[in-house]
Amino acid sequence: MQEDQPIVLKIENIHKRYGETEVLKGVSFTVKRGETKVIIGPSGSGKSTLLRCINQLTIPDQGRVWLEDEEVTHIKKDINLFRQKIGMVFQDFNLFDHLTALRNVEIGLIKVKGMNKKQARERAYNELLRVGLKDQANLYPAQLSGGQKQRVSIARALAMDPSVILFDEPTSALDPELIGEVLEVIKNLALSGMTMVVVTHEMGFARSVANEIIFIENGMILDQGSPYDLFINPKHERTKKFLYKITELYGKSKDE
Amino acid sequence: MDSLDFIKDIVLPPLFEGTLVTLKLLVFSIPLGLVLGILIGTGRVYGNRIISFLCTVYTIFFRGTPLLVQLFVIYYGLPSLGIYFSPFTAAVIGFVICSAAYHSEYIRGAFLSIKNGQMMAAQALGMSRMQAIVNIIFPQAIRRALPGCSNEIIYLVKYSSLAFMVTCVELTGAGKIVATRYFRYTEVFLVIGALYLIMVTIVSNLLKVMERRLKIPGLG
Ligand SMILES: Nc1ncnc2c1ncn2[C@@H]1O[C@H](COP(=O)(O)OP(=O)(O)OP(=O)(O)O)[C@@H](O)[C@H]1O
Ligand SMILES: [Mg+2]
Numbered sequence: 146m147q148e149d150q151p152i153v154l155k156i157e158n159i160h161k162r163y164g165e166t167e168v169l170k171g172v173s174f175t176v177k178r179g180e181t182k183v184i185i186g187p188s189g190s191g192k193s194t195l196l197r198c199i200n201q202l203t204i205p206d207q208g209r210v211w212l213e214d215e216e217v218t219h220i221k222k223d224i225n226l227f228r229q230k231i232g233m234v235f236q237d238f239n240l241f242d243h244l245t246a247l248r249n250v251e252i253g254l255i256k257v258k259g260m261n262k263k264q265a266r267e268r269a270y271n272e273l274l275r276v277g278l279k280d281q282a283n284l285y286p287a288q289l290s291g292g293q294k295q296r297v298s299i300a301r302a303l304a305m306d307p308s309v310i311l312f313d314e315p316t317s318a319l320d321p322e323l324i325g326e327v328l329e330v331i332k333n334l335a336l337s338g339m340t341m342v343v344v345t346h347e348m349g350f351a352r353s354v355a356n357e358i359i360f361i362e363n364g365m366i367l368d369q370g371s372p373y374d375l376f377i378n379p380k381h382e383r384t385k386k387f388l389y390k391i392t393e394l395y396g397k398s399k400d401e
Numbered sequence: 402m403d404s405l406d407f408i409k410d411i412v413l414p415p416l417f418e419g420t421l422v423t424l425k426l427l428v429f430s431i432p433l434g435l436v437l438g439i440l441i442g443t444g445r446v447y448g449n450r451i452i453s454f455l456c457t458v459y460t461i462f463f464r465g466t467p468l469l470v471q472l473f474v475i476y477y478g479l480p481s482l483g484i485y486f487s488p489f490t491a492a493v494i495g496f497v498i499c500s501a502a503y504h505s506e507y508i509r510g511a512f513l514s515i516k517n518g519q520m521m522a523a524q525a526l527g528m529s530r531m532q533a534i535v536n537i538i539f540p541q542a543i544r545r546a547l548p549g550c551s552n553e554i555i556y557l558v559k560y561s562s563l564a565f566m567v568t569c570v571e572l573t574g575a576g577k578i579v580a581t582r583y584f585r586y587t588e589v590f591l592v593i594g595a596l597y598l599i600m601v602t603i604v605s606n607l608l609k610v611m612e613r614r615l616k617i618p619g620l621g
Contacts (some may be wrong), residue, residue: 202521229527239522243541243617253526256536287619298522305526 150178151213153340154309159198159208161191161364168194169205170364176309176342181335183351184344186361187387192344193236195361196311199342200224200231212308229257232302232310237318238294240286246273246297247282250304258305272300276330292323296330303334310334312343346391352376360384404588412579412589419575420596426489426561426571427604430496431554437497438504438550439543445505446512447534456505463502469563471495476567492564492571500557507549511542544620551608558601572596 154176161169168191176182186192197203199210201217201224210217217227240249251269254260260268273282276296286294295315302310315331316324328350335341335354345351351358352372360368360375368375368384379385444456463471476491486494515538523533565574572593580589 200525202524225524225527225529227527228525231525233522233525235518235522237518239516239518241519241522241537241541242620243537243544252536253528256532257527285618285620287617301526 150180152176152211153178153180153213154199154342155211156195156199157209157211159195159205159210161194161198161203161205168364169198171208172361172364172366173208174359174366174369176340178340179338180356181339181341181343181354183355183358184342184361185346185351185358185387185391190361191364192361193313196233196313196342196344199311200228200233202233225257229253229305230308232305232307234295234298234302234310234312234315236314238286238291238298240289240294240298240301242286245283245285246278246289246293246300249286249297250301253301253305268304269300272304273297275303276300277326290323291319292326295319295327299327299330299334309340309342312341312345314344314346316345316347346394348388348392360387362387407583407585408588408592411583412576412585412592415575415579416572416589416592416596419570419572420600422489422569422571422575423561423564423600426492426496426564426569427558427600429493430500430557430561433493433497434500434557435504435550435554437501439508441501441505442508442512442546443534443539445509447530460502460505463498464506468495468499468560469566471499472563472567488564488567488569491567492561492569495563495567496557496561500553503553503556504546504550507546507553508542510549511544511546512538514545515541541620544615544617547608547612547615551605551612554608555601555605558604559597562597 152175156175157173159169159172160167172191172195174182184192184195194203198205198208199217201210205218208218212227212230215222215227217224240246241252244252247266247269250272251262251265254265254268255262270279270282273279276299278293278296278300281289281293281297286297289297299315312331316327319327324347328347331341331343332350332354343355355372357369358372358375359366362383368380370379375384376388379388441456441459444452445460446453448456472491472495475495476486476488479486519537519541520530520533523537524530528536561571562573564571565577570578576589576593580586
C-alpha cells in the first residue's frame with residue numbers, strides 16, 4: 146500500500162566514528178509515508194547512534210539525511226525546525242521530571258511551536274487520551290509506572306505532529322507485563338498511518354506491523370526485507386541465527 | 402539599675418536599630434547573592450571555554466580567601482584606585498560576591514546531577530540548548546540545589562556581622578558600642594545572640610516553606 150507514497154525520510158551513507166572504532170560504516174535507507182521500519186541488531190551495533198544521527202543529536206562524520214524534500218544535514222538550515230518534525234521516543238523515557246504528564250506533552254507546543262496555552266493544553270490532553278492516560282494527566286513522572294511513562298513520552302512526540310517518529314527500544318526498560326500496553330499504542334499508530342522507525346527486539350510486533358526489517362551488525366546493514374523475507378528467506382545465515390536467538394530470548398508475543 | 406531595666410531601656414533601642422540594618426543587609430545580599438551564584442554556576446557548566454574558566458576562577462578565588470579580607474579590600478583597598486563605597490554598600494558587595502561563590506558550587510553540582518537524557522529529550526523536541534537549559538534543566542537543578550543554598554543563606558545571616566568591620570553599624574556593631582560604653586558585655590551579647598537566633602529561625606522557616614512549595618514528587 147505504501148508503494149506509491151512519497152519518501153518521508155532518506156538516509157544516505159551515514160558514517161560515525163568514536164575514537165578508534167567506526168560505529169556506523171555507511172548506512173543508507175529510505176522510509177516512505179506510512180511505513181514502519183523495524184531495525185534490529187546486536188548490542189553495540191550502532192542502532193541508537195543511527196537514530197541520533199537522523200535528528201542530529203549526534204552529528205554524523207559523513208553522509209546526509211533528508212526529511213521530505215529538505216536536507217537535514219544542510220549546515221545552513223536550523224536543525225531545531227527539523228527536530229520538531231522528527232519525533233523521538235527513548236528507551237528510558239526521558240520524561241521531564243519536574244513536569245506533570247500533561248505539562249510534559251504541552252511544553253513543546255508552547256515553547257517550541259509557540260502555541261497559546263489554552264490550545265496547547267487541549268491538544269496535550271487529547272494526546273494523553275489517545276494513549277489511554279487521561280486519568281494520569283496531573284501525575285508527575287515519579288508517580289507513573291514504566292508503561293505509563295513511555296506512553297506519555299509517545300504522546301509528547303505525537304503532539305508535535307511529526308512527519309516521522311523514531312523509537313529507540315521503547316519497551317526494553319519495561320517489566321514484561323507492561324510491554325504489551327506500549328506495543329499496543331505503537332501498533333495502533335502504525336495502523337493509523339504514522340511513519341515510524343522502530344528499533345526493537347519484539348519480533349511478534351515486528352512481524353505484525355513492519356513493512357521492512359533492517360538487520361544491522363557492526364555498523365552496516367547486513368540484511369533487509371519484509372518480515373517474510375527475513376524470517377523465511379534471509380540472505381545471510383547470520384540473520385537467521387540472530388532472529389532465532391532474539392525470538393528465543395524475548396519469547397513469542399501474543400500476536401503470533 | 403538592674404539587668405532587665407538596663408536591657409529594656411539602654412540596650413534594646415540601639416540593638417533594634419542594628420537589627421534593622423542587618424535585615425536591610427540581608428534583603429539585598431540574599432537575593433543578589435543567589436542570582437549571581439546561579440549565573441556563575443550556570444556559566445561554569447554551560448558557558449563556553451572562556452566563560453566557564455572565568456567562572457571557575459571566580460569561585461576558587463572567592464571561596465579561597467577570607468570574607469573579612471574581601472571586605473577590607475572593597476572598603477579600604479579600592480579607594481586607592483578611586484573607587485569609594487559607603488560602609489553599607491561595601492558590606493553588601495562583599496556578601497553578594499562571597500555567597501555567590503558558595504551558591505555556584507551547589508548550582509553546579511545540581512546541574513551535573515541532571516541526566517543527559519533530559520537535554521536530549523528537550524533538543525529532540527526542537528528546543529535550542531538555551532531553551533532546554535531554561536525550561537527543563539534549570540527548574541530541576543534549582544530544586545536539587547536548594548538545600549545547599551539554604552544552608553549558605555543561613556550562614557550569611559550570621560556572617561553579616563562582619564559588616565561591622567567596615568564600619569557598617571549593624572546588630573553586632575550596635576551591640577559592641579553599647580556594651581563597651583556601659584561595660585556590660587554579658588547581657589548585651591546574650592541579647593544579640595537571641596536576636597540572631599530569632600532571625601535564623603525565621604529565615605530557615607521561610608526557606609523550608611519555599612522548599613515545600615517547590616517540592617515535586619521524585620525531585621529534590
Ligand atoms: N557518545 C559516545 N562516545 C563514545 N562511544 C560511543 C558513544 N555512543 C555510543 N558509543 C559506542 O558506539 C557503539 C554503538 O553504540 P549504540 O548505542 O549505537 O549501539 P546500539 O546498537 O544502540 O546498542 P544497544 O542495543 O546496546 O542499545 C558502542 O560500542 C558504544 O560504546
Ligand atoms: Mg541502543
